[in-house]
Amino acid sequence: MARSHKPVVWSLFAAGGTFAAFITPVMIFVTGLAIAFGLLPADALAYERVLAAVQNPIAKGLVFLTVFFPVWHAAHRLRITAHDFGIRADTVVLTICYGLAALATIVTLMTLFNL
Amino acid sequence: MSRKPYVRTTSTSSWWLAQPRYIRYMAREVSCILIGAYSAVVVIGLLRLSEGAAAWISFLESLQSPVSIVFHLLALAFALYHTTTWFNVTPKAMPLQFGQTQLPGGVIIGAHYAGWVLVSALILYLVGI
Numbered sequence: 001m002a003r004s005h006k007p008v009v010w011s012l013f014a015a016g017g018t019f020a021a022f023i024t025p026v027m028i029f030v031t032g033l034a035i036a037f038g039l040l041p042a043d044a045l046a047y048e049r050v051l052a053a054v055q056n057p058i059a060k061g062l063v064f065l066t067v068f069f070p071v072w073h074a075a076h077r078l079r080i081t082a083h084d085f086g087i088r089a090d091t092v093v094l095t096i097c098y099g100l101a102a103l104a105t106i107v108t109l110m111t112l113f114n115l
Numbered sequence: 116m117s118r119k120p121y122v123r124t125t126s127t128s129s130w131w132l133a134q135p136r137y138i139r140y141m142a143r144e145v146s147c148i149l150i151g152a153y154s155a156v157v158v159i160g161l162l163r164l165s166e167g168a169a170a171w172i173s174f175l176e177s178l179q180s181p182v183s184i185v186f187h188l189l190a191l192a193f194a195l196y197h198t199t200t201w202f203n204v205t206p207k208a209m210p211l212q213f214g215q216t217q218l219p220g221g222v223i224i225g226a227h228y229a230g231w232v233l234v235s236a237l238i239l240y241l242v243g244i
Contacts, residue, residue: 014208020150021201021227025194026235028153030242031160032187036179041243045175047168054164063161067154074151081144086128100151104158111158111165 009076009098016073024070051115060112067108075101143200146193153190202227 034040043049053059075097082093131137163174177183205227206220 017197017201020194021198022231022234023238024150024153025191025198026238027157028187028191028194030238030244031157032153032178032190033184034242034244035175036184036187039244044243047164047171050164050171054161063157067157067161070150071154074147074154077144077147078151081141081147084131084141084144086126088127104154108158108161111161115165 009072012069012072013076016069016071016076019065019069020073023066027066054112055115060115064108064112068105071101071104142193142196146197146200149190149193150197152186153194156186198231202231 030040035045054063079090079094079097082097083090087093125133131141160174163170202224206223209223210220211218211223
Protein backbone atom coordinates (compact mmCIF):
# COMPACT_ATOMS: atom_id res chain seq x y z
CA MET A 1 0.00 0.00 0.00
CA ALA A 2 1.29 3.41 -0.91
CA ARG A 3 2.21 5.47 2.08
CA SER A 4 0.71 8.90 2.43
CA HIS A 5 2.00 11.88 4.37
CA LYS A 6 -1.58 13.05 4.76
CA PRO A 7 -2.16 11.84 8.36
CA VAL A 8 0.94 13.73 9.50
CA VAL A 9 0.02 17.06 7.93
CA TRP A 10 -3.64 16.61 8.82
CA SER A 11 -2.91 16.02 12.52
CA LEU A 12 -0.61 19.06 12.53
CA PHE A 13 -3.39 21.05 10.86
CA ALA A 14 -5.95 19.96 13.46
CA ALA A 15 -3.68 20.43 16.47
CA GLY A 16 -2.35 23.70 15.07
CA GLY A 17 -5.82 25.00 14.30
CA THR A 18 -7.00 24.23 17.83
CA PHE A 19 -3.91 25.85 19.37
CA ALA A 20 -4.29 28.90 17.10
CA ALA A 21 -8.00 29.19 17.98
CA PHE A 22 -7.24 29.29 21.72
CA ILE A 23 -3.96 31.20 21.85
CA THR A 24 -3.40 33.35 18.74
CA PRO A 25 -6.02 36.10 19.29
CA VAL A 26 -4.79 36.96 22.78
CA MET A 27 -1.16 36.74 21.64
CA ILE A 28 -1.82 39.15 18.76
CA PHE A 29 -3.50 41.49 21.21
CA VAL A 30 -0.58 41.33 23.68
CA THR A 31 2.44 41.49 21.35
CA GLY A 32 0.90 43.44 18.48
CA LEU A 33 -1.43 45.93 20.15
CA ALA A 34 -0.92 46.10 23.93
CA ILE A 35 2.79 46.90 23.48
CA ALA A 36 2.07 49.58 20.84
CA PHE A 37 -0.65 51.22 22.95
CA GLY A 38 1.40 51.10 26.16
CA LEU A 39 -0.97 48.81 28.03
CA LEU A 40 1.80 46.70 29.57
CA PRO A 41 3.58 47.66 32.82
CA ALA A 42 6.47 50.02 31.99
CA ASP A 43 9.33 47.66 32.92
CA ALA A 44 7.70 44.51 31.48
CA LEU A 45 9.42 44.90 28.12
CA ALA A 46 12.94 45.75 29.34
CA TYR A 47 15.51 43.73 27.40
CA GLU A 48 17.05 41.99 30.44
CA ARG A 49 13.64 41.10 31.80
CA VAL A 50 12.27 39.66 28.55
CA LEU A 51 15.53 37.80 27.91
CA ALA A 52 15.49 36.27 31.39
CA ALA A 53 11.81 35.32 30.99
CA VAL A 54 12.37 33.62 27.61
CA GLN A 55 15.50 31.83 28.88
CA ASN A 56 13.33 29.85 31.29
CA PRO A 57 13.00 26.33 29.82
CA ILE A 58 9.21 26.28 30.23
CA ALA A 59 8.92 29.67 28.52
CA LYS A 60 11.17 28.41 25.72
CA GLY A 61 8.79 25.51 25.18
CA LEU A 62 5.78 27.84 25.14
CA VAL A 63 7.43 30.22 22.66
CA PHE A 64 8.31 27.27 20.46
CA LEU A 65 4.72 25.95 20.49
CA THR A 66 3.38 29.47 19.82
CA VAL A 67 5.31 29.42 16.54
CA PHE A 68 5.26 25.69 15.71
CA PHE A 69 1.51 24.91 15.87
CA PRO A 70 0.15 27.96 14.03
CA VAL A 71 2.74 27.85 11.20
CA TRP A 72 2.02 24.20 10.35
CA HIS A 73 -1.71 24.84 10.57
CA ALA A 74 -1.34 27.88 8.29
CA ALA A 75 0.95 26.05 5.86
CA HIS A 76 -1.49 23.18 5.33
CA ARG A 77 -4.54 25.43 5.04
CA LEU A 78 -2.73 27.74 2.60
CA ARG A 79 -1.81 24.77 0.43
CA ILE A 80 -5.45 23.66 0.24
CA THR A 81 -6.69 27.24 -0.26
CA ALA A 82 -4.30 27.78 -3.18
CA HIS A 83 -6.29 25.05 -4.96
CA ASP A 84 -9.52 26.95 -4.18
CA PHE A 85 -8.01 30.05 -5.81
CA GLY A 86 -7.41 28.06 -9.00
CA ILE A 87 -3.71 27.33 -8.48
CA ARG A 88 -3.14 23.76 -9.60
CA ALA A 89 0.66 23.50 -9.20
CA ASP A 90 0.38 21.57 -5.92
CA THR A 91 4.01 20.42 -5.84
CA VAL A 92 5.25 24.01 -6.05
CA VAL A 93 2.64 25.20 -3.54
CA LEU A 94 3.34 22.47 -1.00
CA THR A 95 7.10 23.01 -1.29
CA ILE A 96 6.69 26.73 -0.56
CA CYS A 97 4.09 26.28 2.23
CA TYR A 98 5.74 23.41 4.11
CA GLY A 99 9.18 24.88 3.34
CA LEU A 100 8.30 28.17 5.03
CA ALA A 101 6.80 26.32 8.01
CA ALA A 102 9.93 24.17 8.30
CA LEU A 103 12.12 27.29 8.08
CA ALA A 104 10.14 29.03 10.86
CA THR A 105 10.36 25.87 13.00
CA ILE A 106 14.14 25.49 12.53
CA VAL A 107 14.94 29.20 13.04
CA THR A 108 12.83 29.25 16.22
CA LEU A 109 14.46 26.07 17.56
CA MET A 110 18.00 27.29 16.86
CA THR A 111 17.37 30.77 18.28
CA LEU A 112 15.81 29.39 21.46
CA PHE A 113 18.61 26.83 21.82
CA ASN A 114 21.31 29.52 21.62
CA LEU A 115 19.50 32.08 23.77
CA MET B 116 -20.12 10.02 -31.99
CA SER B 117 -18.36 11.92 -29.28
CA ARG B 118 -19.99 13.08 -26.13
CA LYS B 119 -20.78 16.72 -25.68
CA PRO B 120 -17.67 18.21 -24.06
CA TYR B 121 -18.02 19.54 -20.53
CA VAL B 122 -17.81 23.31 -20.54
CA ARG B 123 -16.98 24.82 -17.18
CA THR B 124 -19.00 27.98 -16.72
CA THR B 125 -17.51 29.12 -13.41
CA SER B 126 -14.01 30.51 -13.01
CA THR B 127 -11.56 28.34 -11.06
CA SER B 128 -10.06 31.45 -9.44
CA SER B 129 -13.06 33.69 -8.72
CA TRP B 130 -15.95 31.22 -8.14
CA TRP B 131 -16.05 32.17 -4.47
CA LEU B 132 -17.26 35.72 -5.27
CA ALA B 133 -20.59 34.31 -6.47
CA GLN B 134 -22.23 33.84 -3.06
CA PRO B 135 -21.85 35.40 0.41
CA ARG B 136 -21.31 31.99 2.01
CA TYR B 137 -18.48 31.22 -0.41
CA ILE B 138 -16.90 34.54 0.57
CA ARG B 139 -17.25 33.63 4.27
CA TYR B 140 -15.62 30.28 3.49
CA MET B 141 -12.70 32.01 1.79
CA ALA B 142 -12.41 34.54 4.64
CA ARG B 143 -12.05 31.57 6.99
CA GLU B 144 -9.46 29.97 4.73
CA VAL B 145 -7.32 33.11 4.21
CA SER B 146 -7.21 33.65 7.99
CA CYS B 147 -4.23 31.28 7.76
CA ILE B 148 -2.25 33.93 5.82
CA LEU B 149 -2.67 36.43 8.66
CA ILE B 150 -1.92 33.77 11.30
CA GLY B 151 1.20 32.68 9.38
CA ALA B 152 2.34 36.30 8.95
CA TYR B 153 1.84 36.97 12.66
CA SER B 154 3.94 33.88 13.46
CA ALA B 155 6.68 35.38 11.26
CA VAL B 156 6.53 38.57 13.37
CA VAL B 157 7.00 36.42 16.51
CA VAL B 158 10.03 34.70 14.94
CA ILE B 159 11.51 38.10 13.97
CA GLY B 160 10.96 39.38 17.52
CA LEU B 161 12.74 36.32 18.90
CA LEU B 162 15.67 36.87 16.50
CA ARG B 163 15.91 40.56 17.52
CA LEU B 164 15.87 39.56 21.18
CA SER B 165 18.76 37.17 20.53
CA GLU B 166 20.76 39.96 18.84
CA GLY B 167 20.95 42.15 21.94
CA ALA B 168 19.38 45.15 23.66
CA ALA B 169 19.66 47.63 20.76
CA ALA B 170 18.00 45.23 18.30
CA TRP B 171 15.25 44.46 20.84
CA ILE B 172 14.50 48.17 21.39
CA SER B 173 14.31 48.82 17.64
CA PHE B 174 11.91 45.86 17.32
CA LEU B 175 9.68 47.34 20.03
CA GLU B 176 9.75 50.69 18.20
CA SER B 177 8.79 49.04 14.91
CA LEU B 178 5.72 47.56 16.65
CA GLN B 179 4.48 51.13 17.22
CA SER B 180 4.47 52.05 13.53
CA PRO B 181 1.04 52.58 11.89
CA VAL B 182 1.75 49.74 9.45
CA SER B 183 2.34 47.35 12.35
CA ILE B 184 -0.78 48.47 14.20
CA VAL B 185 -2.98 48.12 11.09
CA PHE B 186 -1.48 44.69 10.37
CA HIS B 187 -2.10 43.47 13.92
CA LEU B 188 -5.70 44.79 13.93
CA LEU B 189 -6.34 42.91 10.68
CA ALA B 190 -4.60 39.81 12.01
CA LEU B 191 -6.67 39.98 15.21
CA ALA B 192 -9.91 40.21 13.22
CA PHE B 193 -9.02 37.18 11.11
CA ALA B 194 -7.69 35.24 14.12
CA LEU B 195 -10.99 35.83 15.93
CA TYR B 196 -12.85 34.65 12.82
CA HIS B 197 -10.67 31.54 12.79
CA THR B 198 -11.47 30.93 16.47
CA THR B 199 -15.25 31.23 16.04
CA THR B 200 -15.37 29.11 12.86
CA TRP B 201 -13.07 26.50 14.45
CA PHE B 202 -15.13 26.23 17.65
CA ASN B 203 -18.46 26.19 15.81
CA VAL B 204 -17.60 23.00 13.90
CA THR B 205 -16.25 21.12 16.95
CA PRO B 206 -19.48 19.09 17.46
CA LYS B 207 -19.03 17.77 13.91
CA ALA B 208 -15.26 17.31 14.17
CA MET B 209 -15.36 15.47 17.51
CA PRO B 210 -18.88 14.47 18.59
CA LEU B 211 -19.09 13.08 22.12
CA GLN B 212 -21.37 10.21 22.97
CA PHE B 213 -22.05 8.75 26.41
CA GLY B 214 -23.83 5.41 26.09
CA GLN B 215 -26.94 6.14 24.07
CA THR B 216 -26.93 9.89 24.59
CA GLN B 217 -25.20 12.30 22.29
CA LEU B 218 -23.75 15.34 24.02
CA PRO B 219 -25.57 18.39 22.54
CA GLY B 220 -23.45 20.39 20.11
CA GLY B 221 -24.10 23.59 22.04
CA VAL B 222 -22.41 22.10 25.13
CA ILE B 223 -19.27 21.18 23.16
CA ILE B 224 -19.10 24.62 21.54
CA GLY B 225 -19.84 26.38 24.82
CA ALA B 226 -17.09 24.46 26.62
CA HIS B 227 -14.61 25.59 23.97
CA TYR B 228 -15.62 29.23 24.36
CA ALA B 229 -15.42 28.97 28.16
CA GLY B 230 -11.95 27.43 27.95
CA TRP B 231 -10.90 30.10 25.47
CA VAL B 232 -11.98 32.92 27.80
CA LEU B 233 -10.10 31.28 30.71
CA VAL B 234 -6.88 30.76 28.71
CA SER B 235 -7.01 34.32 27.32
CA ALA B 236 -7.64 35.80 30.78
CA LEU B 237 -4.77 33.74 32.23
CA ILE B 238 -2.34 34.98 29.56
CA LEU B 239 -3.45 38.60 30.06
CA TYR B 240 -2.97 38.16 33.83
CA LEU B 241 0.50 36.62 33.36
CA VAL B 242 1.73 39.52 31.22
CA GLY B 243 0.35 42.02 33.72
CA ILE B 244 -2.68 43.54 31.95
